[in-house]
Amino acid sequence: MKIVLLIAWLLGIPLSSHAQKINTMKNSTEETAIRTALEQYYFKGIFEGNTTLLKEVFFKDALLFGDIKGVAYYKTAEQYIEGVGNRVSPEKAGAPFHPEIISIDVINSIASVKLNVKMYDYNYYNFITFHKINGKWLIVNKTLTDVE
Template identity: 90%
Template sequence: MKIVLIIAWLFSFPLNGHAQKIDTMKNGTEETAIRTALEQYYFKGIFEGNTALLREVFFKDALLFGDIKGVPYYKTAEQYIEGVGSRLSPEKAKAPFHPEIISIDVINSIAAVKLNVKMYDFNYYNFITFHKINGKWLIVNKTLTDVE
């Protein structure tokens, strides 16, 4: 009898009582804002070699990790942005540049984004974390790998 009462007591609590409610309508708007940040600042900045655009979308203390052609990769956002500014841009080189947004997942003020960026002879997969800071979506972390 005690077991029956305990089970009945447990079922009296809602299963999602403490779960975070995700507002899909708001997330659609936030996803659009993240797409805009990716297309107008991140992708355009990489393609043009435009460091000002990249500084608009990266949090100043963001970190980048990964591997390129099997070699470990680590940079601060500033090191990465300076590197993009000092190389020949795909735009100026008239090189192929094909960025693709694979997925965007938004919960509250954070978002995880998966990208595929093909440029020069690289086939990058990126996992980018955004955080909404002072009303603006900023990249706070980027991990990447180059796939043959």
């Protein structure tokens, strides 16, 4: 009986490690898609002040919350994108813009991303939630804070 259990246990190891590789490969593909959305739409949109790019990556009903210099911040995606379009972009101002992806965690059709975005005199930390909707990763929530 012990031998049968030992054999069953040994046979189970390769199967579970194979399943782990499949999940890792799938998450790697999704992580790459999210990274592309961040770099080609979110970061580029902010840097250039390009509202068309931002509308491509934000879910229309997304909400943004946080604090900037200690002041509470709340906007809808529409208000946020409009604000980006109405300000002088870092690109046009020749201002520093240094975005960094700190982490991306993906589970099924949701993902949580932690970013550090340094621009103008701000040092933002963002926590962004993505949801894969109709095959496309969209920002459904953004929280942010500015740190000294």
